[in-house]
Amino acid sequence: MTGVTPILEANGLIKRYGRVTALDRADFDLYPGEVLAVIGDNGAGKSTLIKALSGAVMPDQGVIRLHGRPVRFGNPMEARAAGIETVYQTLAVSPALGIADNLFLGREIRKPGILGSVFRMLDKAEMQRQARRELSELGLLTIQNINQAVETLSGGQRQGVAVARSAAFGSQVVILDEPTAALGVKESRRVLNLIRQLRDQGLPIVLISHNMPHVFEVADRIHVHRLGRRAAVIRPDTHSMSDAVAIMTGATEVEPGVA
Amino acid sequence: MTQPKPSGPHDLTAHEHAAETSVGQVARFEEEALSLGRRIHRFFHANPTAAPALVLVVSVLAFVVLVGERFLAPFNLSLVLQQVTIIGTLGIAQTLIILTMGIDLSVGAIMVLSSVVMGRMAVDYGLPPSLALAVGLATGAICGLINGGLVTRLKLPPFIATLGTWNVFFALNLWYSKSEAIRSQEIAATAPLLQWGGTAFELFGARFTYGSILMLALFCGVWYALNWTAWGRHVYATGDDKDAAELAGIRTRRVLLSVYIVAGLICAIAAWLLIGRTGSVSPQAGFTANLDSITAVVIGGTSLFGGRGSIFGTLIGALIVGVFRNGLALAGVDVLWQEFTVGMLIIVAVTTDQWIRRVAA
Numbered sequence: 001m002t003g004v005t006p007i008l009e010a011n012g013l014i015k016r017y018g019r020v021t022a023l024d025r026a027d028f029d030l031y032p033g034e035v036l037a038v039i040g041d042n043g044a045g046k047s048t049l050i051k052a053l054s055g056a057v058m059p060d061q062g063v064i065r066l067h068g069r070p071v072r073f074g075n076p077m078e079a080r081a082a083g084i085e086t087v088y089q090t091l092a093v094s095p096a097l098g099i100a101d102n103l104f105l106g107r108e109i110r111k112p113g114i115l116g117s118v119f120r121m122l123d124k125a126e127m128q129r130q131a132r133r134e135l136s137e138l139g140l141l142t143i144q145n146i147n148q149a150v151e152t153l154s155g156g157q158r159q160g161v162a163v164a165r166s167a168a169f170g171s172q173v174v175i176l177d178e179p180t181a182a183l184g185v186k187e188s189r190r191v192l193n194l195i196r197q198l199r200d201q202g203l204p205i206v207l208i209s210h211n212m213p214h215v216f217e218v219a220d221r222i223h224v225h226r227l228g229r230r231a232a233v234i235r236p237d238t239h240s241m242s243d244a245v246a247i248m249t250g251a252t253e254v255e256p257g258v259a
Numbered sequence: 260m261t262q263p264k265p266s267g268p269h270d271l272t273a274h275e276h277a278a279e280t281s282v283g284q285v286a287r288f289e290e291e292a293l294s295l296g297r298r299i300h301r302f303f304h305a306n307p308t309a310a311p312a313l314v315l316v317v318s319v320l321a322f323v324v325l326v327g328e329r330f331l332a333p334f335n336l337s338l339v340l341q342q343v344t345i346i347g348t349l350g351i352a353q354t355l356i357i358l359t360m361g362i363d364l365s366v367g368a369i370m371v372l373s374s375v376v377m378g379r380m381a382v383d384y385g386l387p388p389s390l391a392l393a394v395g396l397a398t399g400a401i402c403g404l405i406n407g408g409l410v411t412r413l414k415l416p417p418f419i420a421t422l423g424t425w426n427v428f429f430a431l432n433l434w435y436s437k438s439e440a441i442r443s444q445e446i447a448a449t450a451p452l453l454q455w456g457g458t459a460f461e462l463f464g465a466r467f468t469y470g471s472i473l474m475l476a477l478f479c480g481v482w483y484a485l486n487w488t489a490w491g492r493h494v495y496a497t498g499d500d501k502d503a504a505e506l507a508g509i510r511t512r513r514v515l516l517s518v519y520i521v522a523g524l525i526c527a528i529a530a531w532l533l534i535g536r537t538g539s540v541s542p543q544a545g546f547t548a549n550l551d552s553i554t555a556v557v558i559g560g561t562s563l564f565g566g567r568g569s570i571f572g573t574l575i576g577a578l579i580v581g582v583f584r585n586g587l588a589l590a591g592v593d594v595l596w597q598e599f600t601v602g603m604l605i606i607v608a609v610t611t612d613q614w615i616r617r618v619a620a
Contacts (some may be wrong), residue, residue, distance in 0.1 A: 005322035077508055096566045099493055106508030120488040149305075198312035253527040 005068045007033050007204050008053065008084070008173050013062035015048055022048040023059060024228035028207060030173060035199050035216040037207045040225030041248055047177075049225060054086040054175055055079030057109055068174065085170030090177045091162040097149035100124075100131040102150050103165045134168045135160075137201075138194060157185030160194065175200060175206040178192055180214055192218050212241045224248055286616035287542040303615045307568055310382060310611055311560045311575040321585035325530035329411075330589055336389065337465035343581040344471045344536060345370075345545070350559070350573040351474075351481050352522035355554050357499040358485075358520050358563025361417030365527050368428035369402040369550030371541075373530035375432050376605035378540035381450035389402040396527040402428055402521020407516040425549065436542035456535020460480060470532040477525065478588055482570045494518060499566025532572075554601060558608045579604065 003143065006029040014022040022045045032035050040046040052056035053064065055073030063070050066082055073079040073088040076086070081211045091100045097214060099104050104127045111123040128146050135146075139250035140160045150158055159179055166174045188211075195218050199205055209215050222249045224232045244254040261618030292613055293513070303310050322330045349366045356363040380386045386394070402424070409420035456470030485491035497511045505511050534540055555591040559576025561568025578594060584597050 072576075076506070077385060080508065088506055088571075090503065090506070092503040094499045094503055094507070094566070096499045097492065097496060102507075104494065105496055105504070108490070110491060120490070122487050122492070152304075 004031055006065070008064070008066055008206075009068075010053065010059075010064045011062060012050075013049065013052055013059045013064070015045075015057060015059045021228055023062075025051065026062070026225070026229045028053065028230065030224065031116065031205050031221075032204055033199065033202055034220040035205045035207055035218055037219035037222045038216055038225060039079060039208060039209065039222060039248060044225045044248070045228040046208060046225040048228075050175060050177065050206070052130060053079070053206070054084060055161060059238045074215075083172030084175065085166035085173070086165045086175040087159075087162045087177060087179060088183060090115065091158055093150050093158060093162055096149055097131045097133075098147035098149055099153075099161055100146045102161055103127070103168060105133065105165075107169065109209065129170070131164075134164050136199060138164055138167060140164060140194075154187065155183050156190055157181065158190050159187070163191070163194055163198070167201075167203065171203055173206065175208070177208045178210065179207070180209065180211055188214065190205075212244065215244075216241055226250060261581060266596050268521040270391075277449070279594075284565040291332075291506065299611060300615070300617075307560045307615070308449045308572045308575060309590065310615065311558060311608075312573050314315065314558075315575050315582065318582050319504070322582065322589070325396050325616045326586060326589045328474065330586055332595045333463055333465035335442050335589070336540065337467055337471075337583065339581040339585050340471045340587065340591040341466075341468055341536070343555075343577040343610060344474045344549065345529055345533050346555055346580070347574055348474045348477060348532055349526060350555035350577050351477055351546055351570065352398070353482070353531070353552040353556045354559070354561055354570050354573045355518050355522050355525075356417065357498075357553075357563060358494055358562055358565060359515055360454065360501070361498075361515075361518075362421065362553065362563070363406065363417065363519075363522060364421040365402070365406060365425040365428055366552050367545045369399050369523055369526040370530045370570065371545050372435070373399040373527040374533050374540050374544070375387060375436040375542055377453055377530060377534065378450075379435065379444060381453060381575050382441050382445050385449070387583030388450035391450060392452060392531060394553065395530060396524060398528025399530065400524045402526070404516070406523065408538075410519065411512040411515050428587070432542050436540075438542055440542065441540040446539065453534045454538055457538060458535070468535065470535045473528070473532065474514070477528065478570060478574050485570055489516070491532040495566050497566075527569040553606055560608070560615075562612055563609070564616070567616065 004179045008028070010026065010028040013021060013022070013023045013026040013028070024045070026045065026049055033118060038050065042098040048057060050230075052059045055076040056071075057074060058074065066084075071082060072081070079086075081234060097105070106218075109127050109130075110208050111124045114215065116123070131146050138160070150161060150256040153161065163176070163179070166176075179191050179195070183191060192214060195205060195207065207215070207219060214233050219236055222234050222236065222239075222244060223230055224234065227250075234244060234247070243252065279375065349370060352366050353363055367589075375396045377391050380391035380394050381388050406417075406421055406424055408423070409415045409419050415421075443454075451489045456468060456473065459466050480485045485494060493509045493511075493514045493554075496507065496509055497514045501511050533544060537544065555577035556568070556573050557576065558579050559565065559568070559572030559574070561572055580601055583600050586596050587600065588594075
């Protein structure tokens with residue numbers, strides 16, 4: 001991968017909470033068109049790393065670069081404005097609102113002209129049209145009623161809505177936090193297909209997951225986080241799940257970046 | 260130590276393989292055969308005003324049978340509309356707050372305080388009536404701002420915050436009015452604008468007041484704001500799941516604050532309509548208005564758990580209460596049975612809401 005500029009990279013991130021060091025000179029890089037899985041034991045600092053990348057946490061030290069240019073995100077909104085979308089484990093969807101409403105929540109489209117500027121009228125037809133297009137691009141459009149309340153959907157369908165939202169607005173990077181954790185076998189499979197599909201559309205993806213089989217199935221590279229920093233980057237075709245677990249738990253010492 | 264890498268369908272376990280080959284995509288809408296009960300449930304779930312509307316129609320029919328033609332006379336029906344003007348208007352404010360998963364116990368106190376301010380500004384200080392009205396409206400908005408500040412800045416539960424301000428606003432009202440009413444004649448002489456809401460006109464034998472028309476216009480305006488603007492979507496999303504709304508990029512504190520300010524302003528409009536309806540300003544008026552407004556919202560099908568409900572449900576809820584009170588009075592039933600019936604209505608409404616709110620029946 002040398003010679004290619006990473007889409008998103010971080011160098012020497014440090015984040016301390018009181019006397020606890022959550023990030024200890026952590027590095028990170030994500031290259032164009034790949035699925036990068038981030039794994040690590042509980043407390044390894046992977047969620048702090050992801051929060052730093054998605055703007056939810058400001059690192060004490062270190063640099064984050066987007067397309068090689070240093071960026072600083074004061075809050076998640078700034079990261080989103082820069083094209084980094086995060087699908088949270090809780091999905092951040094509003095159950096009683098419809099699918100289209102949820103897709104555009106916080107970024108509604110108003111009607112053109114005086115209706116939009118003075119009367120602040122929403123362009124519902126346009127939002128529904130775009131929502132339909134986005135869902136059908138992801139192969140999700142067997143949903144007949146785009147205004148159906150999200151709470152009437154299954155877990156996988158909700159995940160689909162949340163992923164569709166991030167795909168619609170995430171122009172640079174999509175971060176998925178444990179997307180299959182709450183799902184059954186069949187629905188997990190569909191979400192994994194969805195991840196591949198997004199990758200094939202050229203959108204690089206950061207996947208945080210505890211599920212080793214899922215990680216090994218879908219990831220191009222695997223970032224193993226341990227004790228607040230990147231312990232190794234491995235590839236599913238050169239390492240096994242046992243290797244990954246060994247690095248994760250410290251049973252195997254690896255020189256950083258060897259893989 | 261090394262395991263085979265699970266890649267491709269060969270390594271899938273049997274059940275995963277079954278899942279892989281089965282039809283369907285991630286978000287498939289399955290239109291399975293539904294039992295009648297589930298169909299009814301789904302209908303009411305999707306149409307929150309349907310249940311209260313049904314109750315309104317049935318109760319009107321019941322009173323036609325019970326008290327006869329008199330009840331259905333245009334004059335009587337328009338009287339019901341006049342009787343619900345104040346509670347209906349306060350209900351609009353209450354609905355906005357309840358949609359955000361809050362509750363406002365101070366709506367009645369804000370209304371009375373604002374009406375006293377309007378009256379004293381015009382009658383005692385001799386301000387131009389329109390200016391007195393504006394000061395009164397601003398008073399309501401400031402009261403709302405205080406409630407909103409307590410809820411969003413000090414993070415007090417809305418119930419506690421407004422329980423406190425209810426007493427504070429009511430005490431201020433007694434102090435500022437010196438516990439004295441302003442008589443109708445005085446207002447009529449100095450500031451007839453304040454009584455505008457009581458002006459009536461006849462139409463097809465019915466008697467409408469400007470006040471009740473303004474209330475209906477307010478309902479339409481708030482309906483538009485809730486359903487056709489981003490602000491309205493954000494109000495629902497904030498009440499539905501505040502954390503999710505926050506993560507989706509909605510500044511929920513700002514939304515909440517705006518809701519409390521708008522609610523305060525609407526309470527002040529109710530104050531204006533109250534002066535129109537009674538002609539006078541009384542610091543003792545509207546004491547039961549708090550709970551009556553909550554009653555209208557709840558009977559109208561808006562969930563006390565936030566994020567669900569519709570503004571026209573509240574209008575219907577207020578009308579249901581109005582129909583029952585009016586009908587029972589016409590039937591010559593003792594007033595205590597009106598209270599009894601309203602109490603029963605609340606219990607039935609909330610029970611129904613809990614059933615409807617469930618995703619699957």
